[in-house]
Amino acid sequence: MAMKLFAGIDVGASATKCMVISEKKEEVGFGVAKTGIDLAGGARKVFDDALSAVGGASVARIVSTGFGRKNVPFADASKTEISCQSKGCHFYFPKAIVIVDIGGQDTKVIRTDAYGKLTGFKMNRKCAAGTGTFLEEISRRLDVSLDEMNSLATRSAKDVEIGAFCTVFTGTEILARIREGVSREDLAKGVYKSVVKRAMEMDTLVGDVVLTGGVVAHNKILFDMFSEILERKVLIPPEPQFTGAFGAALYALKEPEQPRSG
Amino acid sequence: MTETGQRKEIRAAAELKQLLTDYYHELDSAHESGQKVAWCTSVGPAEVLRAFGFRVYFPENHAAMIGVQKAGEKYIPVANAAGYSPEICSYLTSDVGAYIQRWTPLDKTYGVKSIPKPDVLAYNTNQCRDVKEWFSYYSREFNAPLVGINSPKYIDEVENMYVDDVAAQIERVVRQLEEITESKLDESRLEITVRLSLEATRLWKEILETAANAPSPLTFFDGTVHMAPIVVLRGDQRAVDYYQLLLEEMRERIAACVGAVDGEKHRLYWEGMPIWGKLRALSEQFAELRTCVVASTYCNSWIFDDMKESDPVRSMALAYTELFINRSELAKERYIAEMVKRFKVDGVIFHDSKTCPHNSNVRYGMPGRIKLNCRIPTLIINADLNDLRLYSEEQTKTNIEAFVEQMEGA
Numbered sequence: 261m262a263m264k265l266f267a268g269i270d271v272g273a274s275a276t277k278c279m280v281i282s283e284k285k286e287e288v289g290f291g292v293a294k295t296g297i298d299l300a301g302g303a304r305k306v307f308d309d310a311l312s313a314v315g316g317a318s319v320a321r322i323v324s325t326g327f328g329r330k331n332v333p334f335a336d337a338s339k340t341e342i343s344c345q346s347k348g349c350h351f352y353f354p355k356a357i358v359i360v361d362i363g364g365q366d367t368k369v370i371r372t373d374a375y376g377k378l379t380g381f382k383m384n385r386k387c388a389a390g391t392g393t394f395l396e397e398i399s400r401r402l403d404v405s406l407d408e409m410n411s412l413a414t415r416s417a418k419d420v421e422i423g424a425f426c427t428v429f430t431g432t433e434i435l436a437r438i439r440e441g442v443s444r445e446d447l448a449k450g451v452y453k454s455v456v457k458r459a460m461e462m463d464t465l466v467g468d469v470v471l472t473g474g475v476v477a478h479n480k481i482l483f484d485m486f487s488e489i490l491e492r493k494v495l496i497p498p499e500p501q502f503t504g505a506f507g508a509a510l511y512a513l514k515e516p517e518q519p520r521s522g
Numbered sequence: 523m524t525e526t527g528q529r530k531e532i533r534a535a536a537e538l539k540q541l542l543t544d545y546y547h548e549l550d551s552a553h554e555s556g557q558k559v560a561w562c563t564s565v566g567p568a569e570v571l572r573a574f575g576f577r578v579y580f581p582e583n584h585a586a587m588i589g590v591q592k593a594g595e596k597y598i599p600v601a602n603a604a605g606y607s608p609e610i611c612s613y614l615t616s617d618v619g620a621y622i623q624r625w626t627p628l629d630k631t632y633g634v635k636s637i638p639k640p641d642v643l644a645y646n647t648n649q650c651r652d653v654k655e656w657f658s659y660y661s662r663e664f665n666a667p668l669v670g671i672n673s674p675k676y677i678d679e680v681e682n683m684y685v686d687d688v689a690a691q692i693e694r695v696v697r698q699l700e701e702i703t704e705s706k707l708d709e710s711r712l713e714i715t716v717r718l719s720l721e722a723t724r725l726w727k728e729i730l731e732t733a734a735n736a737p738s739p740l741t742f743f744d745g746t747v748h749m750a751p752i753v754v755l756r757g758d759q760r761a762v763d764y765y766q767l768l769l770e771e772m773r774e775r776i777a778a779c780v781g782a783v784d785g786e787k788h789r790l791y792w793e794g795m796p797i798w799g800k801l802r803a804l805s806e807q808f809a810e811l812r813t814c815v816v817a818s819t820y821c822n823s824w825i826f827d828d829m830k831e832s833d834p835v836r837s838m839a840l841a842y843t844e845l846f847i848n849r850s851e852l853a854k855e856r857y858i859a860e861m862v863k864r865f866k867v868d869g870v871i872f873h874d875s876k877t878c879p880h881n882s883n884v885r886y887g888m889p890g891r892i893k894l895n896c897r898i899p900t901l902i903i904n905a906d907l908n909d910l911r912l913y914s915e916e917q918t919k920t921n922i923e924a925f926v927e928q929m930e931g932a
Binding site for chain 1: 893904927932
């Protein structure tokens with residue numbers, strides 16, 4: 261008999277992710293692609309990619325999440341990324357946790373109790389400072405790729421304060437610092453530190469802090485910085501970019517629901 | 523039954539439309555018919571103005587209509603260019619910008635081409651200082667006298683010294699109006715006006731309190747529409763008549779167990795200003811989520827049940843000073859906690875309205891304290907009353923949906 265599978269599709273602002281799991285909650289396939297204009301097509305592509313590794317299995321149920329969750333016509337239901345991150349992270353860290361999810365266009369602080377129940381959340385205001393988009397913009401100012409910026413920052417030995425209350429003004433601030441002769445390494449580190457500070461302004465990060473989201477997945481320096489500032493090790497799930505999709509897959513497995521329209 | 527996600531229309535709405543059409547046409551033709559026009563802030567001394575025989579116009583109602591018609595983005599920048607900051611009240615900036623461009627939402631809604639010229643403007647700063655600056659602009663523009671009350675602010679308990687102060691200021695406004703109109707105040711007319719205000723306000727309170735029923739017969743979004751008479755026709759018999767009709771309809775709904783939201787599963791309280799340009803969209807999203815926003819501080823703000831026909835000036839002073847927006851953080855917190863209980867809500871949504879700090883009660887830790895003390899979840903929405911450039915549709919939708927998921931035990 262073919263294995264019964266469950267899928268979660270996270271249509272994020274920057275990337276679309278799919279995670280397919282078994283009834284035992286084990287990952288059996290995944291897919292990821294840059295989010296383009298065709299949200300439904302992108303979702304289909306990552307879903308097909310995730311299934312390509314699994315021969316002859318049927319997907320019993322699909323739950324979509326992320327900002328494009330309502331644009332996945334083949335999904336059975338949708339859940340917000342807030343609930344899905346909560347569920348996905350709590351699976352790996354089954355205790356009361358505070359999740360800091362840094363995504364392409366927003367940062368969220370999500371609280372989950374010891375039983376995995378969502379107890380509160382906050383999202384950044386209508387401003388991209390401190391998000392993935394912010395880092396992309398600043399990497400252009402520093403004339404490095406986003407991938408290089410992380411390693412550049414790790415080579416810095418000096419603390420530089422960057423305001424980061426506004427992406428555009430931070431770009432201007434960077435130019436002023438370059439003129440002053442501050443090194444790119446130090447500027448890169450300052451930029452990451454501003455991302456951490458921005459998240460810490462959103463809520464009090466007491467207790468066990470879990471870092472997740474695509475920005476965390478691609479910028480490991482954030483793990484070190486959060487741990488240093490909070491003076492304790494923060495937690496990171498195995499695949500931080502996929503915890504939303506994984507949480508959605510867990511919802512797909514958990515309960516049959518009527519799909520929501522609209 | 524309506525389909526999920528649709529607004530359930532209130533039958534009395536047709537009556538309301540006619541009432542407001544008449545009201546604006548009367549203002550439009552006031553000068554032709556030999557009457558004078560006074561502009562008044564929404565919780566300003568309207569009863570006194572009516573007792574002097576003025577037709578009373580409320581710029582805040584006009585500004586809210588600009589918001590509803592989503593014209594803020596067009597006219598706010600016009601006021602900004604004229605020196606009024608994008609950081610100040612977007613009622614003020616959208617209204618002044620529309621005036622500079624000689625545009626009014628009254629045309630589309632009521633067929634009235636322009637706002638009525640003021641013969642006098644009367645404010646009360648119990649809401650904020652912006653209303654005074656707003657009225658000062660028009661006072662200069664129309665060369666019309668400006669009178670007003672500078673209310674004591676951030677009050678814990680409404681002590682006599684505050685009421686004495688405001689009562690003395692109302693007396694001063696009366697003297698100023700006597701000079702302006704060259705007539706004496708007809709005290710019996712003031713008593714009648716105060717009585718009519720009280721009758722209307724009591725009915726409005728009864729209507730809002732029908733929402734304590736489950737399912738609730740009305741939503742906050744209905745309230746923002748049907749509150750118009752208590753704002754613009756306070757002290758007028760027609761407001762009393764209208765609210766009797768509306769109350770009857772709400773009672774019918776309760777008797778027939780008809781909820782404003784089909785299959786009401788969750789009940790919320792809305793704290794802060796409405797987002798005028800998004801009333802319909804938000805109302806539909808909540809209905810789709812089977813969630814009824816049953817009550818709000820905003821709609822409750824026109825309940826003035828301390829008015830007394832036998833002591834009009836002092837009772838007006840009390841009613842206009844004990845207003846929620848005029849109170850301390852402590853008094854506001856107590857009030858919200860009481861509303862949470864009275865309306866049996868499962869959560870509170872706080873609107874942090876960027877350009878309305880006085881009516882955004884999230885900036886001194888209130889949502890956290892309500893969450894802790896009332897043991898219910900709270901959510902903050904960052905937006906604005908009229909400036910939709912400060913509103914993120916996707917973020918707000920996700921926040922609301924996640925909040926409902928949280929209440930459902932996600």
